[in-house]
Amino acid sequence: MRLLDDLSHVKRCFPRGAYLYRSGDRFQSLYAIHSGSFKTQVLHEDGREQVTGFQMIGEIIGLDAISTDHHTCEAVALEDSEVCDLPFTRLEALSREMPSLQRHLHKIMSREIVRDQGIMLLLGSMRAEERLAAFLLNLSQRFAARGHSATSFQLRMSRQEIGSYLGLKLETVSRAFSHFQEDGLICIKVRSVEILDMGRLRCLVGQHLAC
Amino acid sequence: MRLLDDLSHVKRCFPRGAYLYRSGDRFQSLYAIHSGSFKTQVLHEDGREQVTGFQMIGEIIGLDAISTDHHTCEAVALEDSEVCDLPFTRLEALSREMPSLQRHLHKIMSREIVRDQGIMLLLGSMRAEERLAAFLLNLSQRFAARGHSATSFQLRMSRQEIGSYLGLKLETVSRAFSHFQEDGLICIKVRSVEILDMGRLRCLVGQHLAC
DNA sequence: CTCTCGGTTTGATATATGTCAAAATTCGTG
DNA sequence: CACGAATTTTGACATATATCAAACCGAGAG
Numbered sequence: 001m002r003l004l005d006d007l008s009h010v011k012r013c014f015p016r017g018a019y020l021y022r023s024g025d026r027f028q029s030l031y032a033i034h035s036g037s038f039k040t041q042v043l044h045e046d047g048r049e050q051v052t053g054f055q056m057i058g059e060i061i062g063l064d065a066i067s068t069d070h071h072t073c074e075a076v077a078l079e080d081s082e083v084c085d086l087p088f089t090r091l092e093a094l095s096r097e098m099p100s101l102q103r104h105l106h107k108i109m110s111r112e113i114v115r116d117q118g119i120m121l122l123l124g125s126m127r128a129e130e131r132l133a134a135f136l137l138n139l140s141q142r143f144a145a146r147g148h149s150a151t152s153f154q155l156r157m158s159r160q161e162i163g164s165y166l167g168l169k170l171e172t173v174s175r176a177f178s179h180f181q182e183d184g185l186i187c188i189k190v191r192s193v194e195i196l197d198m199g200r201l202r203c204l205v206g207q208h209l210a211c
Numbered sequence: 212m213r214l215l216d217d218l219s220h221v222k223r224c225f226p227r228g229a230y231l232y233r234s235g236d237r238f239q240s241l242y243a244i245h246s247g248s249f250k251t252q253v254l255h256e257d258g259r260e261q262v263t264g265f266q267m268i269g270e271i272i273g274l275d276a277i278s279t280d281h282h283t284c285e286a287v288a289l290e291d292s293e294v295c296d297l298p299f300t301r302l303e304a305l306s307r308e309m310p311s312l313q314r315h316l317h318k319i320m321s322r323e324i325v326r327d328q329g330i331m332l333l334l335g336s337m338r339a340e341e342r343l344a345a346f347l348l349n350l351s352q353r354f355a356a357r358g359h360s361a362t363s364f365q366l367r368m369s370r371q372e373i374g375s376y377l378g379l380k381l382e383t384v385s386r387a388f389s390h391f392q393e394d395g396l397i398c399i400k401v402r403s404v405e406i407l408d409m410g411r412l413r414c415l416v417g418q419h420l421a422c
Numbered sequence: 423c424t425c426t427c428g429g430t431t432t433g434a435t436a437t438a439t440g441t442c443a444a445a446a447t448t449c450g451t452g
Numbered sequence: 453c454a455c456g457a458a459t460t461t462t463g464a465c466a467t468a469t470a471t472c473a474a475a476c477c478g479a480g481a482g
Contacts, residue, residue, distance in 0.1 A: 042328050046417040050332040064328060066321035073328060096307045103303065109320040110277035116327035117253050117275060117284060121261040123334035124378035159430065167335035169470055174431055206257040370460065380440055385461055
């Protein structure tokens with residue numbers, strides 16, 4: 001990771017709502033998120049859009065573009081954010097010199113593939129409340145990994161964006177949040193979340209088991 | 212691609228139903244499909260399984276395992292098949308020597324990420340018949356790319372497997388096929404498909420547009 | 423501070439897909 | 453060739469989620 005830091009000291013700022021890249025943009029760099037957060041989404045000709053992920057500090061985005069030399073999705077800042085460019089040809093050259101960097105890069109790409117498989121599982125075989133519980137637990141875990149509270153955090157995205165990510169309508173997301181709150185699983189006030197019963201939330205994901 | 216061929220002349224055979232690898236297996240190699248076809252699926256603790264893809268000749272599988280050194284999904288032969296092992300450490304060593312191989316490997320991984328995004332779009336925002344139409348068009352295109360007919364082919368997977376892949380129940384898949392047939396879009400007899408009206412099938416994907 | 427507007431919540435109703443069940447067909451095996 | 457098992461098709465009905473609509477709330481602008 002230190003190697004990546006060496007590659008670029010230049011941070012660029014993106015205000016909330018700004019595009020880091022758009023679908024069709026020429027591929028130059030991967031981007032390391034230095035502060036803030038982004039969403040990535042793919043567009044369908046007919047205008048529908050599907051959020052494919054929410055990225056936070058330390059995560060690398062832009063991997064989709066390697067395949068065609070053009071970005072196939074777009075990345076939008078969810079809050080004021082900073083990113084470091086990682087020019088890809090330099091990254092490739094460096095990783096030819098340093099097997100550890102090479103392996104690291106491969107792991108990053110593979111991890112993205114595994115993450116995507118998890119989302120397919122979620123979209124293909126979970127019900128609305130399971131999906132939302134899985135989403136909350138995923139956020140919780142990622143906040144914790146960054147030294148923040150695992151139980152209390154702010155959502156950076158709208159109900160609409162959560163819904164798009166989870167394959168649900170925003171009303172369904174809102175209702176599921178309300179239901180979780182009635183059941184004492186969470187306390188939610190618009191965008192601030194507190195997880196009250198992590199155990200039962202975990203049980204919700206994987207309904208099929210007795211809990 | 213020739214480089215990959217050099218890497219391994221050894222083909223291994225897998226009869227229909229055999230596992231190429233299972234979830235949890237130690238990662239050693241990527242696999243190039245030399246003949247036949249496979250499905251990959253992820254398992255949920257509670258027993259649910261989600262098919263994440265169908266792979267055919269020339270495609271590389273096992274990329275998920277790089278991230279953790281263990282396979283996170285499993286691959287099952289859909290018919291008698293042959294694969295070439297591509298030992299990953301040798302692949303990495305070679306690609307340090309040969310920038311073109313390095314780039315090729317990166318593109319393969321990135322292409323998988325793009326493919327997964329497409330499936331998320333499908334699962335997250337398409338209706339049953341749109342999903343199935345997209346699936347048929349995808350198969351058609353891949354058969355055509357391999358020199359087979361784009362309009363007439365055999366399905367190698369069951370309704371159940373198609374349903375799992377598309378986030379639908381097998382009955383829904385069957386009904387959608389029947390409906391396509393009534394509408395004169397396809398002729399389907401169990402596992403043999405003939406596409407009769409490619410244009411209207413394309414229109415079905417992306418319902419929102421007037422067609 | 424108040425207004426406005428986007429976002430959120432909640433309710434009533436519609437609909438796509440799931441569920442359960444039975445019949446029909448195909449396929450593998452003896 | 454014939455049997456049984458597995459897969460597929462089809463039907464009747466149930467239900468999760470979408471849709472439409474209205475009320476509510478909160479954050480930013482003036």
